[in-house]
Amino acid sequence: MNTSDSEEDSYNERTALVASEIPFVPSYQDQAQPTDMEPKRRHPVAPEQPVEPPILDRSAVEREPVIQDDEEELTLKYGAKHVIMLFVPVTLCMVVVVATIKSVSFYTEKNGQQLIYTPFTEDTDTVGERLLNSVLNTIIMISVIVFMTIFLVVLYKYRCYKFIHGWLILSSLMLLFWFSFMYLGEVFKTYNVAMDYPTVAMIIWNFGAVGMICIHWKGPLQLQQAYLIVISALMALVFIKYLPEWSAWVILGAISIYDLVAVLSPKGPLRMLVETAQERNEPIFPALIYSSAMIWMVGMANPARNADRASQDTDEEGYQGESDALARDRAEPETQVSPGMNRSYSTEEELDEEDRGVKLGLGDFIFYSVLVGKAAATGGDWNTTLACFVAILIGLCLTLLLLAIFKKALPALPISITFGLVFYFSTDNLVRPFMDNLAAHQFYI
Amino acid sequence: MTAAVFFGCAFIAFGPAFSLFIFTIAKDPLRVIILIAGAFFWLVSLLLSSLVWFIAMKATNAQDLNLQKGLLIFGCMFSVILQEVFRFGYYRLLRKANEGLAAISEEESSPISVREMAYVAGLGFGIMSGAFSMINTLSDSLGPGTVGMFGDSQYYFITSALMTLALTLLHTFWGVVFFDGCERKRWWVIVAVLCLHLVVSGLSLLNPLYVGSVPPVYVIMLLMAVWAFFSSGGSLHNLSLLWTCRKSNAETSS
Numbered sequence: 001m002n003t004s005d006s007e008e009d010s011y012n013e014r015t016a017l018v019a020s021e022i023p024f025v026p027s028y029q030d031q032a033q034p035t036d037m038e039p040k041r042r043h044p045v046a047p048e049q050p051v052e053p054p055i056l057d058r059s060a061v062e063r064e065p066v067i068q069d070d071e072e073e074l075t076l077k078y079g080a081k082h083v084i085m086l087f088v089p090v091t092l093c094m095v096v097v098v099a100t101i102k103s104v105s106f107y108t109e110k111n112g113q114q115l116i117y118t119p120f121t122e123d124t125d126t127v128g129e130r131l132l133n134s135v136l137n138t139i140i141m142i143s144v145i146v147f148m149t150i151f152l153v154v155l156y157k158y159r160c161y162k163f164i165h166g167w168l169i170l171s172s173l174m175l176l177f178w179f180s181f182m183y184l185g186e187v188f189k190t191y192n193v194a195m196d197y198p199t200v201a202m203i204i205w206n207f208g209a210v211g212m213i214c215i216h217w218k219g220p221l222q223l224q225q226a227y228l229i230v231i232s233a234l235m236a237l238v239f240i241k242y243l244p245e246w247s248a249w250v251i252l253g254a255i256s257i258y259d260l261v262a263v264l265s266p267k268g269p270l271r272m273l274v275e276t277a278q279e280r281n282e283p284i285f286p287a288l289i290y291s292s293a294m295i296w297m298v299g300m301a302n303p304a305r306n307a308d309r310a311s312q313d314t315d316e317e318g319y320q321g322e323s324d325a326l327a328r329d330r331a332e333p334e335t336q337v338s339p340g341m342n343r344s345y346s347t348e349e350e351l352d353e354e355d356r357g358v359k360l361g362l363g364d365f366i367f368y369s370v371l372v373g374k375a376a377a378t379g380g381d382w383n384t385t386l387a388c389f390v391a392i393l394i395g396l397c398l399t400l401l402l403l404a405i406f407k408k409a410l411p412a413l414p415i416s417i418t419f420g421l422v423f424y425f426s427t428d429n430l431v432r433p434f435m436d437n438l439a440a441h442q443f444y445i
Numbered sequence: 446m447t448a449a450v451f452f453g454c455a456f457i458a459f460g461p462a463f464s465l466f467i468f469t470i471a472k473d474p475l476r477v478i479i480l481i482a483g484a485f486f487w488l489v490s491l492l493l494s495s496l497v498w499f500i501a502m503k504a505t506n507a508q509d510l511n512l513q514k515g516l517l518i519f520g521c522m523f524s525v526i527l528q529e530v531f532r533f534g535y536y537r538l539l540r541k542a543n544e545g546l547a548a549i550s551e552e553e554s555s556p557i558s559v560r561e562m563a564y565v566a567g568l569g570f571g572i573m574s575g576a577f578s579m580i581n582t583l584s585d586s587l588g589p590g591t592v593g594m595f596g597d598s599q600y601y602f603i604t605s606a607l608m609t610l611a612l613t614l615l616h617t618f619w620g621v622v623f624f625d626g627c628e629r630k631r632w633w634v635i636v637a638v639l640c641l642h643l644v645v646s647g648l649s650l651l652n653p654l655y656v657g658s659v660p661p662v663y664v665i666m667l668l669m670a671v672w673a674f675f676s677s678g679g680s681l682h683n684l685s686l687l688w689t690c691r692k693s694n695a696e697t698s699s
Contacts, residue, residue: 080475383580387488394485423488429499431492431495433502435495438517439578439582442608443517445525
């Protein structure tokens, strides 16, 4: 089937915008100033001066300049914790994708159907033609992403919030209902489970409805995290199935370059998006970011607005509160989400270790999983999959380290994807014959 | 091959490493990061040694089986040497990081000691080494087949699992001893670790004569365990305290 536009939209939102999401992590090193808060998208906020309140403040509450040793100690202690808070969901997503790829053959069957965004076929006669086709596919895909991103930025700039929210809801609807229905169907086919439509309808209805509520409105944090991981995995599986072989690899490489450019260059669309959001002091888009933070109260700029939207999605609240808290290096005590409550930011005495969280865009999850999934799908060699997995985790670790050093918005894709690609190709071509030979003779190194 | 073989070999090969991970590493994020970075370093060393082997293999006649086997043995040994080099490199990196951590921390000491890092780094090397040796074999054991159909040994899976276990634990012990030797500037320790690693790898060349490879490797592993225990601060006194369940100030756990 040719996927519809809304799937592509969701892809675009999740990857184009979210792909360069920087997990927000306090500084590892002795940077005294609190790091800037992270909106969902990349946040090319200028590093704050140690003694001035940050310019781009997401909340109306004033920031107090903080330079304290215990801050540094805290940031260090929690730096490692944040890395693990990201390792776990990324690992889970990859495990789901690899398990599905290895067991459900549907996602590795190629029956000639491709996304409309990759129209050139790879069933060509010569290697050169195939390479050319995959490059052309990549160009088309990346152009679509760039166009969608710019479109989104324009919509955001001109305050067409309803359109954007509608778009997001439509895309999560598609993921949660249609793709999970397909997935469930394929799993049943693989294990030869007899199932009737009413049961499936009830399962999918419940799954989808709870998912929509959790993601777009409110829900227990872990359930929301689980849903985000599941939809990232579903999206990654769709990509693994419908992207042709070589195009997938070239797209992975191209999108990390795009990520790098879009985040770091001054005229990058994502950077502009983030700056606009900061100027307006509002969160960007809900439900496209994985948040590992605990739920707490939000101290929003507009109390009335907060009361109105007291039942906003956890993500938005959590994100806001968290980003604010993180931005000020002040952690709020962990509390239950209760509508209408408004907390202003207090001083550093309220530091609570458990409150810091990190956020990573769903696009990053998706592309990491696409890389590992493709490594698992092609060749069937577990060593390659394991090598890509370790490479991606180390790339993520390095990205967080760089984030702590530079305290600037950084894209999360380039380092991990580069490591992943390097390790995929080298393990597949160099290490695999070596280890196979060793295993055949039972030599151990 | 049956599920029993799969689960049995999986638990033999990875059980101790997995429980070590769960009980000593999983709770501390810094240790998890050091573990994964250790695995990464081992992976890079393997990559470079496979590159060397691959070039050598492509540059020579592929039909000459003896030559290819000789090249494989050379690749083995070179890989062992490179692994130890990367272990040393990882030691240097961890020392630098440790100094950084200590500088930032307010208690003037790093949140993690060099001994802990040695253990975790060794375990990281061991887990990755074991995984790369065993995972493909395990996944093949789930599929159809007959072991030893062409006259090969019937004990392929179980001996693979046993060797993997031994190597994982050996890497852990070597990590502890190696870092300790580097800390105290005892270079003979490093040479000894390298030689022992070469010996173990060389013993595995005797496969499928399993009598010649598996028991000696286990003997070496036990000796290394004792050496690592004593070099990481253990003593008979500690052991006796442990067994009589008496607490003392000097008792160290990790």
